[in-house]
Amino acid sequence: MSAALGLSMALGAFALAATLVQHGGSGQPAVPAAGAALHPAVSVPAGNRLDLERASATSKAVAAKKAKAKAAKKRAAAKARKIVSYARTGIGRPYAYGGTSPRGWDCSGFVRWVHAKAGVKLPRIRQWTVMKRTSKPKPGDLVVQNGGTHVGIYTGHGQMISALSTSLGTRAHPVSWMPAKFYTLA
Numbered sequence: 001m002s003a004a005l006g007l008s009m010a011l012g013a014f015a016l017a018a019t020l021v022q023h024g025g026s027g028q029p030a031v032p033a034a035g036a037a038l039h040p041a042v043s044v045p046a047g048n049r050l051d052l053e054r055a056s057a058t059s060k061a062v063a064a065k066k067a068k069a070k071a072a073k074k075r076a077a078a079k080a081r082k083i084v085s086y087a088r089t090g091i092g093r094p095y096a097y098g099g100t101s102p103r104g105w106d107c108s109g110f111v112r113w114v115h116a117k118a119g120v121k122l123p124r125i126r127q128w129t130v131m132k133r134t135s136k137p138k139p140g141d142l143v144v145q146n147g148g149t150h151v152g153i154y155t156g157h158g159q160m161i162s163a164l165s166t167s168l169g170t171r172a173h174p175v176s177w178m179p180a181k182f183y184t185l186a
Helices: 002-022 046-089 107-117
Strands: 132-134 142-145 150-156 159-165 169-174 180-184
Touching: 046 107, 046 150, 107 150, 107 159
Parallel strands: none
Antiparallel strands: 132 180, 142 150, 142 180, 150 159, 159 169
């Protein structure tokens, strides 16, 4: 075994020496003599070519996956902007227990109406159960408060829009009015 190891080390040293001689010994390619070919033909063994092709295919797949994720993120951001925009149109509308339209809605009716306008189908109540909880809310995410009895739409900067009561109607207000949990579509 040690003889085989010695032989492979000797062959390795020989290959290194041959490389240094070929490249002028300095790690830089030697200057070719007048009339000599500038680039000697280099062939890649078949096994290495397959490795290069696999690596190329893998990097293309990774790039395609990144592009797909970037496009999905862009679509989600556009949908979130729509949700916040539609939520703003609800400000000032009346509160009506059990209501589901701009003529009068409760908090979950408001949230469902806004999402429907933005092309997102949600259940009538407990909309957050079909979403993913998040600790980093973004505009368009749901704000669930008061132990799950109140829901609104996060607009950013610690603010939300929700249908509060018959006396307050639908308005923008600080999330900090009540302890909150946040849920996102993504």
